Amino acid sequence: MNPFEQAKKALLKTKFFPYWLDNEAAPAPEPALKGSISCDLLIVGAGFTGLWAAIHAKEQNPNRDVVLIEAQCIAIGASGRPAAILSTSVMHGLDNAQRFFPEDMDELERLGKENMDGFKDTIARYNIDCDIEWGGELTVAVGEDGVEDLAKEYKLYKQYGHDAYLLNAEEVRTELNSPLFCGGLWSKSRSGTVHPAKLAWGLKRAAKELGVRIYEYTPLVDSRHLKPGVMVTTPEGEVKANKVLLATNAFAAGSKKIRRRVAAIRDRIVVTEPLTDEQLASIGWQNRQGVYDTRTQLNYMRLTADNRILFGGRLGYFFNNNTDPKDDKSADNFLMLVKNFYDTFPTLKDVNFSHAWSGPIGLTTRMAVHYQHYHDGDMIYAGGYSGFGVTATRFGARVGLAILDGDDIPETKMGFATTQPNYIPPEPFRWFGAKVTMYALDTYDEKGGWRKPWISLVEKMGFPVTQNELG
Ligand SMILES: Cc1cc2nc3c(=O)[nH]c(=O)nc-3n(C[C@H](O)[C@H](O)[C@H](O)COP(=O)(O)OP(=O)(O)OC[C@H]3O[C@@H](n4cnc5c(N)ncnc54)[C@H](O)[C@@H]3O)c2cc1C
Known part of the structure; x- marks a missing residue:
């Protein structure tokens, strides 16, 4: 055949x-937000970045009032859909880290190992059953x-x-x-490997136990700077927050500008x-x-x-x-x-x-987490893991919170946190470039020809698309 x-x-x-x-174990969604509320920290997006951030913020300061809003339901984005192969690297693999941050390799490796140990600890501490192997x-x-x-x-x-x-x-x-x-x-x-949805559902339970208020089917529609603080509007409510973390990954919600660097x-x-x-x-x-x-x-x-x-x-x-x-x-x-x-x-x-x-996949030219600042730094976007984020989101969320709070920790001064990945061309060039690149990748190994110079051009623009390139 x-x-x-x-x-x-x-x-x-x-x-x-x-x-x-x-899976029948999926928890019932939390009710949507109706009316006006205020909080210290608002997290937008309940994938792994948002869930890790919520838990970390509460563990750091149990008195902090934390609200998490999600456009649909927990883990409906990338976090409920990966292969969920776990990796120690927080920068999309050793070769990617070496390509972009060679001077920080020792520290990034140390942080990656520390992050993986913390990942394990959190799962054990909250007794999360997620088929981890x-x-x-x-x-x-x-x-x-x-x-x-x-x-x-x-x-x-x-x-x-x-x-x-x-x-x-x-x-x-x-x-x-x-x-x-x-x-x-x-x-x-x-x-x-892990069962990613069971992990996300377990993190949701842990966040709730810590006192995080969660609203599902509550998309951010708009945000306005209150100088200081931010007012976020949702379809049937509004949240006044001192600080906002946008954990919206490839959806790039919260500011139209995010898409300049995230495809x-x-x-x-x-x-x-x-x-x-x-x-x-x-x-x-x-x-x-x-x-x-x-x-x-x-x-x-x-x-x-x-x-x-x-x-x-x-x-x-x-x-x-x-x-x-x-x-x-x-x-x-x-x-x-x-x-x-x-x-x-x-x-x-x-x-x-x-x-x-x-x-x-929230793809950036560096294929690893970066941070974008809005409303004079009262709102930041943390994302761009590019397909390698089940464990790296824990690290990305922790550093994102430190940036938002102005905490003086060494990670916030490292290159990945202080610099930005390249701009990605807008439509229709983005669509055209992506289509030709996907086609070239599909047939690159068997057919070669024009595909090799094209892929090399794409790599010169900053996309390390051939994953084995060791820089
Ligand atoms: C097919 C696939 C395979 C993968 N395989 C692996 C793997 O093997 N190993 C690995 O480490 N990583 C893997 N990844 C990557 C990993 O899944 C992601 O890096 C990680 O889940 C990103 O988490 P996140 O919370 O940043 O994003 P998401 O999980 O996408 O969460 C973003 C959330 O924001 C919500 N949102 C969007 N707009 C709004 C709004 N306006 N208001 C409120 N909420 C909003 C979305 O609904 C979504 O729930 C894979 C990804 C995919 C897609």
Whole structure:
């Protein structure tokens, strides 16, 4: 059967909704805000950035009056949709950190490890049941170029004291059996996988227990500077706040200017039906790592607690940073991803897919958190994790609060916090550039040609789109 017809068949009974959110454990939403309230700190957006910020603000000062508003419901944005492979890096990986902040590498690495330890502690302290597994991160080489890339990456991992191991083709296939894999790099400690929605719901519970007031289905509509303080309006109410943290990621809500530096890209994921023991045995994966491959249009994969395979990684862009593209909810946009799945795991050619979805990536040219200041610094935006934020949001939120409060901590003086990523061209150039780039990425490895100079031009503009580039 033609591979795309096979993919179509495998998607016949698929629910186009995130597997993570399709769960009876989802808590009932909090009522929307009606009327006028005031608070010390208003957080806008209840994904991981907003939730970590709410908890941190209360832990720091239990008397602080903290309000969290969310346009829809908890974790409906990127936070309820990721692969949720956990990483120690707070700057989108070691090579990305080295590319942009070489002088801060030692400190960023130390902060990343501290952040991961704090992530673990918070989950344990609030007794959050979120299917966390510590199998590590495994990067798998597809093709000989990939093997060379991994050797370079391995050096960097060892230089910064990671518990990392280089695997040859046979060793990597013992870990995860695919005919495509020619080598691997397994970073064993401080990484793994989590159920992101259960984590977000647990953080919501913790925030409520700490006294944070949460309003769902309450979008920020407008904000006005009161000098000092900010008045935020919502459809049926208003919040007068001393300080505001915009945790709106790719939605870039709160100021039209955010989009000058943040593009809303979509990334896609499919999830299989639960594998039988026999199917799982055919691919190994006893150590249940979170896995990335080295392809230019990279694929990532992991197991869920009930032994489904989550397989993701096909970028898309919709005109004007559309964060709710209706046509990304049909099978056609997932066919290539399913074909890649079958190419990766030919022994699973009979497996069907229960869920498929896409999610918003807040992409910046530095692919890591940055801060934008509004209303004389009484309101700041913290975002731009670019697809690497389940743990990094905890760090981004903590530093964002320190900037907002004027706290004198070293992190607020580091390059990532004091400088901005490059501007991204506006529409229609953004749409055109994104479309050509996505097409080039899809076919870069097989066809080369004009794609290489185009991707190199995009990289000169500041986007490190070939993820293996070691700068
Ligand atoms: C497909 C995919 C795969 C990923 N895989 C990984 C991975 O394996 N590992 C990893 O570390 N990271 C991964 N990420 C990235 C990670 O999910 C994000 O970096 C992280 O969840 C961002 O959290 P956030 O709170 O900043 O944003 P979001 O979760 O997007 O939260 C922003 C919130 O703001 C709300 N909002 C928007 N506008 C308004 C408004 N006007 N008023 C009030 N609220 C508003 C939205 O509804 C949303 O809930 C992935 C992301 C995607 C999409």
